[in-house]
Amino acid sequence: MAKKKKIRCQIHCQKDRKIDAEFSPDTGIYEKDGVCIEVREQVTEGCRFGEIRLNMKNESCRENFNLRMEKPVKVYLPTVECPEKITAMYLFNEWWTRPAYVNGFQDIPEFTQVAFFKYKDRFACFVPMVGREFKAYMTGGTETEICLEMTSYLGGQREVEEPLYLLTEASTLEEAVHRAFTWLAEYKGIRMREKRRIPEMFRYLGWCSWDAFYREVSEENIRQKAEELTEKNVPVRWMIIDDGWLSVQDELLTDFAPDKEKFPNGFKDMIRDIKAKGDIRWFGVWHALGGYWGGIQKESSLDWKEYPYLYRTVNGKVVPSPQSGERFYRDWYRELRREEIDFVKVDGQSAVPYYFENCLPVSEAARGMNQALESGASYMDGAIINCMGMAMESILARPTSAISRNSDDFVPNKENGFAEHLLQNTYNAVYHNELYCCDWDMFWTKHEDSVKHSLLRAISGGPVYVSDKIGDTEPDVLKPLMYSDGRILMMERSAKPTEDCIFSNPMENGVLKLHNVGSWGQSSKGGGIAAYNLTGKRQSYAFRPAEIPDIEAADTYWVYDFFGKKVFLLDRNENYEGTLEADRFAWFVILPKNKTGSCLGLLNKYAGFMAVESMQENKDTLLAVVAESGPVGWISEREPQKVTAGTVDVTGKVLRDGNLYSVILPETFSKTVLSIVW
Numbered sequence: 001m002a003k004k005k006k007i008r009c010q011i012h013c014q015k016d017r018k019i020d021a022e023f024s025p026d027t028g029i030y031e032k033d034g035v036c037i038e039v040r041e042q043v044t045e046g047c048r049f050g051e052i053r054l055n056m057k058n059e060s061c062r063e064n065f066n067l068r069m070e071k072p073v074k075v076y077l078p079t080v081e082c083p084e085k086i087t088a089m090y091l092f093n094e095w096w097t098r099p100a101y102v103n104g105f106q107d108i109p110e111f112t113q114v115a116f117f118k119y120k121d122r123f124a125c126f127v128p129m130v131g132r133e134f135k136a137y138m139t140g141g142t143e144t145e146i147c148l149e150m151t152s153y154l155g156g157q158r159e160v161e162e163p164l165y166l167l168t169e170a171s172t173l174e175e176a177v178h179r180a181f182t183w184l185a186e187y188k189g190i191r192m193r194e195k196r197r198i199p200e201m202f203r204y205l206g207w208c209s210w211d212a213f214y215r216e217v218s219e220e221n222i223r224q225k226a227e228e229l230t231e232k233n234v235p236v237r238w239m240i241i242d243d244g245w246l247s248v249q250d251e252l253l254t255d256f257a258p259d260k261e262k263f264p265n266g267f268k269d270m271i272r273d274i275k276a277k278g279d280i281r282w283f284g285v286w287h288a289l290g291g292y293w294g295g296i297q298k299e300s301s302l303d304w305k306e307y308p309y310l311y312r313t314v315n316g317k318v319v320p321s322p323q324s325g326e327r328f329y330r331d332w333y334r335e336l337r338r339e340e341i342d343f344v345k346v347d348g349q350s351a352v353p354y355y356f357e358n359c360l361p362v363s364e365a366a367r368g369m370n371q372a373l374e375s376g377a378s379y380m381d382g383a384i385i386n387c388m389g390m391a392m393e394s395i396l397a398r399p400t401s402a403i404s405r406n407s408d409d410f411v412p413n414k415e416n417g418f419a420e421h422l423l424q425n426t427y428n429a430v431y432h433n434e435l436y437c438c439d440w441d442m443f444w445t446k447h448e449d450s451v452k453h454s455l456l457r458a459i460s461g462g463p464v465y466v467s468d469k470i471g472d473t474e475p476d477v478l479k480p481l482m483y484s485d486g487r488i489l490m491m492e493r494s495a496k497p498t499e500d501c502i503f504s505n506p507m508e509n510g511v512l513k514l515h516n517v518g519s520w521g522q523s524s525k526g527g528g529i530a531a532y533n534l535t536g537k538r539q540s541y542a543f544r545p546a547e548i549p550d551i552e553a554a555d556t557y558w559v560y561d562f563f564g565k566k567v568f569l570l571d572r573n574e575n576y577e578g579t580l581e582a583d584r585f586a587w588f589v590i591l592p593k594n595k596t597g598s599c600l601g602l603l604n605k606y607a608g609f610m611a612v613e614s615m616q617e618n619k620d621t622l623l624a625v626v627a628e629s630g631p632v633g634w635i636s637e638r639e640p641q642k643v644t645a646g647t648v649d650v651t652g653k654v655l656r657d658g659n660l661y662s663v664i665l666p667e668t669f670s671k672t673v674l675s676i677v678w
């Protein structure tokens with residue numbers, strides 16, 4: 001905060017009473033007419049941490065005009081230096097964030113919950129804080145002032161003693177973001193992504209009923225879809241029965257059991273039959289955080305049965321209680337486990353403010369609801385897909401669950417839907433990935449953008465699942481993402497934009513580049529850069545291997561153009577320059593150059609280099625173990641004298657295109673031991 005400028009606060013109270021306060025950052029305190037406001041900043045563990053304290057004197061036996069519910073506190077923080085560029089991650093609705101590329105604090109959108117700053121010599125990450133009761137968010141300030149608004153969704157409060165903001169700075173944005181969310185995870189007592197366990201099913205291909213049937217899901221059409229997947233040999237290993245299965249009336253949950261008309265026999269018999277006839281191993285169901293969208297129906301049998309674990313809000317809703325709701329979820333999930341349901345997808349998580357407004361402070365309610373949900377999900381071994389929950393009070397309230405949706409829905413017929421879907425997922429991952437394995441949502445394999453979506457899921461670093469209608473699944477669109485048994489070649493983290501794309505709108509200014517990394521061999525990391533042209537005209541672009549910050553360090557890298565089927569060398573900081581036609585895309589696998597050769601692994605997989613389980617090389621030999629058999633390739637500047645796959649000499653079958661070598665082996669589950677002798 002600047003030392004020669006004033007901190008300004010606007011306090012909005014009941015009955016339109018307003019308090020305007022100004023005070024010096026040197027003292028940090030305003031006191032007048034029974035109102036005390038204090039704003040302080042401290043440095044802790046390399047982070048700048050702002051706090052606010054507000055106290056309003058009340059009369060004992062008279063009417064008092066305390067804080068109103070909506071936007072009661074606004075704070076303007078003066079700055080010493082303004083950033084050159086800002087990308088603001090703002091809630092464009094209750095559930096999801098997207099980027100806004102702005103030049104000044106005055107242009108920051110309302111409900112911004114993370115902002116990235118670019119200065120001449122450094123980067124910064126600014127996070128409005130979620131406290132014990134209140135949450136803060138950024139909104140439009142002035143040319144030299146950051147503006148923060150605070151709310152608890154609870155009227156009549158007279159005191160605020162809360163964290164206000166967190167600011168970290170570093171030479172790279174990645175480091176600044178990581179430092180911020182490491183601090184936040186410790187402060188909130190939650191885990192970072194690397195310490196969260198991804199449930200086993202989400203490492204395999206899945207299918208969801210939503211875009212196939214919407215609310216018209218039934219036992220009959222689930223059985224039909226499962227039969228199709230088996231007949232087409234599509235290795236889906238889990239299915240979600242989405243919205244439409246529950247017993248509901250007027251958007252309210254009436255019973256734990258499935259709708260009797262749609263699932264007359266419950267789930268168990270259907271699930272056992274499907275498992276017996278194919279290779280689907282896990283089933284999950286959808287529900288809303290409140291039970292259903294509007295909560296639980298009053299005076300239903302469910303209401304009476306679960307009464308001690310429900311909360312009755314002042315706006316007439318009945319929902320699981322933040323204090324005792326653990327038992328509600330446990331009771332429900334125990335019933336679902338008896339029906340052989342293995343996991344849940346939970347929607348509407350950022351609805352907490354609307355459930356509990358004027359009942360409980362938003363931060364307290366979000367923390368209680370999420371902890372109750374995760375505790376109840378112990379019956380599911382903690383297997384949850386968190387969804388519609390990117391409001392920061394939800395993000396920072398989940399102690400252990402690993403999967404969290406990263407964008408608004410895939411909407412099959414939405415105009416320009418792919419570009420917006422890509423934009424949200426890519427930029428949200430910059431901060432969301434720090435805490436969660438990000439779910440980039442389902443897609444259709446029979447769709448004009450199906451290959452774009454397929455590549456995007458392959459590099460997303462999260463679960464992969466589709467929602468095709470009966471008869472519409474296209475196996476060839478899915479094959480590049482997974483092994484023959486349905487296991488995803490899941491990259492190490494979420495794909496993120498290269499640093500030069502962070503502060504520029506790719507829908508207007510060119511090509512969006514994403515990077516990710518994955519294991520390559522026993523101890524190395526390879527990576528890749530995807531490029532998407534989201535504009536309506538031809539665009540040029542460039543990338544360097546060094547733009548992937550966590551790739552294996554090397555002086556020189558081999559680059560494999562996946563769609564162009566060609567290879568070339570780049571030094572670590574050497575640019576590759578290319579062009580993309582309107583709406584086109586590219587994928588480049590980037591691997592450190594080894595002394596003898598670099599094994600590309602499976603050439604029919606986007607991240608096929610991750611199939612390389614080990615590599616051993618000496619002066620004249622490369623021995624590589626590949627996870628399964630199929631078309632395999634390697635890159636070398638020398639022509640091999642002998643190539644064997646297992647015990648079979650395949651030298652005569654080797655194909656060459658410049659420095660790219662390949663051999664087409666039968667596609668089987670068995671590992672391939674590839675020996676190349678020069």
